[in-house]
Structure formats: C-alpha cells, structure tokens
Amino acid sequence: MPLEQVKRLQRNGSIEHEISIFWVPRRTLVSNTILEEAGIIGDVNIAEFPLYFMPLEQDVLSLEMEGAFSDLYLHKDPGCIFHSAKALMDIQQRHGYFPRIIGKGDHARRLADLLLRMRKELDAEESSGLAGVSARGLLPSASTESLIIIDREVDFGTPLLTQLTYEGLIDETVGIKNNQADIDTSIIGGAATVPQAQESSKGPQQPSSSKQHQKRKIQLDSSDQLFSQLRDANFAIVGDILNKVARRLESDYESRHSAKTTTELREFVNKLPSYQLEHQSLRVHTNLAEEIMRTTRADIFRKLLEVQQNYAAGSDPTYHHDAVEELIARDVALPAVLRLLCLESCMSGGLRPRDLENFKRQIVQAYGHQHILTFCALEKMQLLQPRAPTNPTSLLLPTTTTTAAATGGSPHHHQHSTSPRTNYNTLRKTLRLVVEEVSEKDPNDIAYVYSGFAPLSIRLVQCVLQKPYILSLARGGPVAAPTQAPAPASATTSSPGWLGFEDVVKSARGATFSLVQKGDDKAVRARQTISGAPAIKTVYVFFLGGITFTEIAALRFIAAQEASRRRIIICSTGIVNGDRMMEAAIETGRLA
16 A cells, blocks of 8 residues: 555655655545545645546547446446546636537536536636636637537446447457457467577476466557457458458568569568568457457357347347346356346336346346345346336436526526436337448448447437438438438538437436537637638547447447548547446355
8 A cells, every 4th residue: 555655664764755645636535534544644745636538549538437337326426427527627628618518318417517617617717817827718619519428327228238349349358458458378379479598597487387378468559550440340340351451461471572673672671560560460360359259159149149139129028038047047157147137127118027036036046145235236226127017108208308508607408307217119219229231341320330239329429410310210211321311401410409309319318408608709709700610620429437349439430421520539437348337236245
C-alpha cells in the first residue's frame, strides 16, 4: 500500500523525503479521511490529477472505469455520472459548448442535468471574474454538432449477445484491456527469439510445461494495419481477408526476382522492414483467428449462439428452455448460462415466475448455493426479473420526454410517465432490428455486426443522425446505404433531436430529451462572420455504463457513411461485454 510505504520512509529513512500524493481523478472527503486515519495528512503534499478520457483510438475516448457498470446499476453509486460530466465539461471548455444535448435514459438525463449545472457554475464564475482563461467567453461550439448520450440500461440486450466481429470475439474469448490482449504463446508463438547465450546467462532454464502456459501481450489498435482491416469485420469473412493479405504479401516478396536494376533492388530493400512487420502481424492474426474458429465451431458455442439469435429474432423463448437446461446439466460456464436467462428477461419483458424459479433451483444445485446472492444482484440490476403479472400493454407506457431550449443552460421541459422496461417486441418492428438480407461481406446496414440483428442502442443513434433511412426501413423500405434511401419531406437530415421518432422511442425505457444550449446571439453571429461555419462538424456519442466493441464497429460503419457531413467521436465510461456484466453480479464466495 502507498500509505505503508510513506510510513516506512518516515520511520526508517535517514534522508528526509518530500512526498506528494496525487489523487486521480479528483480529491474527495473520503480520501482526506483515509490520510487523516493514517496520520500522514500533514506530512505530505496533496494534489489531484484530473485524468479523464483516455484515447484508445483517434475516434474512441474511454474513461476506463472498470467498475462503472456495477457502480451504476448494482450499487446505485452515481459517482461515474459526475466523473463523466467532468470529462465532457473538459471537452466543452476546450471546444465550446455542445449546441445540442440529445439523450435516452434516466441516468443519461442526470448526466445532461449535471452538464447544465456545471455550465451555470462556470458562467457564475466568469461573471464574478473567478473563471480561468480557458473558460472565459465560452460559446456554443462552431465545430461541434451535438452530444448524444445513451444510457446502457436502455439496451441491456445488445451486450448480452455474443459479439460476432473479429475484435468483439477476441474480447469474448481472451479479453481485451487497454487495447491489449494476453494470448497464450502456444497459440501465437513467442516474441522475438532471445539468443541462446543470453538465455543461459539469465539462469537455469524453466521446465517446458511452464513455457506452454506463458502469455504474450499483443497490441490491438490502428498501429497494426492488418488489425485495422480485421477489427470491425464480421468474423465470417476474416478468413477471406487474411487469405488476400497473404497472397499480396507473397506477391510482394516475389517481386524481388523481377528487380533488374540497383534502384529497383534498393526500393525492395527499403520496403522489406514493412513487409516483415506485416508478415509477423499476419502470422499472429492467422493463428489467433484459427483459435477463435475452434471455439466458434464447438458444440456448446453453437448452441449458445442459436438460442441467443432466436431470442433476438423474437421467437417464443419457452421453446428454448430445454436447451438452457441441457447447458446447465453439461456444466457450461455460469456466465454463459446467466447471459441467456438475462437476455430472455430483457427481450421478453421478464421470465414467467414458474420458469424463473425452476432455473434458479437448477443453477443453485449445479453451481452452488452462494448464487442465491447472484440472483439477488441480477434482480437489483434489473437484468433478470419475473414477468409482471399485468396487462402486456403496460409495457407500452410512454417514457419521459423532454424538449428543452436551454438558454444559458436553463431548460424548459415537459415530462410524462416513464416506461419501466424496454419493449424489444415493439422496437424490433418499428426500428427494423432484424435484417435478414444483410450481407456480411459487403454490408449495407449495421445489422451485419450480429449477422442480422441491429443493436438497438445504435439504431437510436441512427434515429438522430440518419432519420430518412430509419424511417424508410420502418415503412418496409429496402436495406440500402442511407444516402440512397428515399428521404421523406417531413424528416430531413437537418431535423434536430428525436424529431420524427417521438412515439418510437417511447418503447425504450427511461427519459427522452433534447436540450439546446444557446449563447449570446451577438457573439455567436460575430464569430460566424469571422471564422465561418466548418463544412464537417463533430458528433460526440457517449455511452454511459459501457460500450461493446461490436457497437463501436457499428458506429464506425455509420461514421463511414456520414464522412462527408459529420465526424463521429465515440466516448464511453469503458468497454463492456456480457461476461463482465455477469461477473459484476456473480457471488464469488462460497456459503458454509
């Protein structure tokens, strides 16, 4: 512990040390109490380091808050909402206020309210002369179009599905943390070979059995050009991409035989290092893809995927209960079984009480009585619930809808009752979540990421950014590039917020809002006269509670289609998947 190290230095050190403690991302009353109880608060320099977004990629910013999902939905701790607001406020202080804040979900609404409150506080500091130089004269950003906030609980179903993109499957099978994955060297081989003389100088050789279980850390980001091609592709076509790259590399290597002049030979030698790097990357990803393929071809995986896709398509879940019971009897990993039950609960409005009690009894008997607490946690997170014994139309209650014109951050809003659960049965039709004719090789819709199922969370983003296309889909129009879809006169791409989809989004749980942040009209007009309006503006899409790699792939697909009009920056509290959601609830201790 750092505090113990400080005490040891004070007690045993012959040299006087100047010790500083930096709290990340902020200093709190609790942190002060910890230092007071340790008896060192007066002996150290204390400061805070406001580390907010970590750039995982040029288009992905993450707060890397591993516990955000469990804090928000299990422990009901709103700390990550405040942290998210501070991070987004930091962006506003650098680039100007978000002209419009659009969102869905109760926690998303709280985050938007915090942003408005922080703006008021900043305006008050500016009027009193206390604001810093960077915060003075802030206006709505000329380079930003909007901020879209999606609360994870609006769409719990999507992350419970097994991800089918290459990067998503890597995360599902071996796990990705901070753009890195620890892969067994028996799969991808070791790092650069160490000369034998150096190995012998390091000491005795380790047994070969231990070497078989060594891990190698590989970097998974855009610095690897091959991974950039593979990451967002559906795994079904990854083999074709790898084959094409292998043939091209072979052709590049063979080109040395056709080199006749010294200039041509020099060009080949100059390109050789890049060829070698690409060849090494090809070997790693080919071996990794083969290992993933062994997993996806396993009987258990195929059965899990079949049940998941049937739930996503809206088939009667009771037809698949025998398959779930078989998986329990075969002692399949508990997170995989719980994902199926939670997926049914989320997409079907809960399980029949009789079926839920039956599954609880089987799981407790098969995996341990401590999982009575696991079921309590899942119910508290509203991931696994009994079906409400009320009229099915109760699921169609209108959600909170807010339309605000926030002049100086003061919204005027109108609210209605809130839907307790997301009604996937309705949204599956109104937003065309199931797309049977999607192509995985040459996709024309985001549904390719789940081989025919469009993530609800990303469809909601499309309701804001690609209105004509989604309206066309909802009316039974063809699945085509949004620029090719017919655009109704009543809903153009310039329609703000949720306009045109007010009734549709009522079927998703939580508040619906669209807030406009205005500035001084004269100052705004003066800036537009001087600098003009940029041709391409930025849209920030923030996922509160976590985002999956597959959803990132779907957003990148939209970004590629919208590249001529806008740039999309993906932000989140962190990366999640179905297993991590289950691990947040699973009780690890054993009952005596």
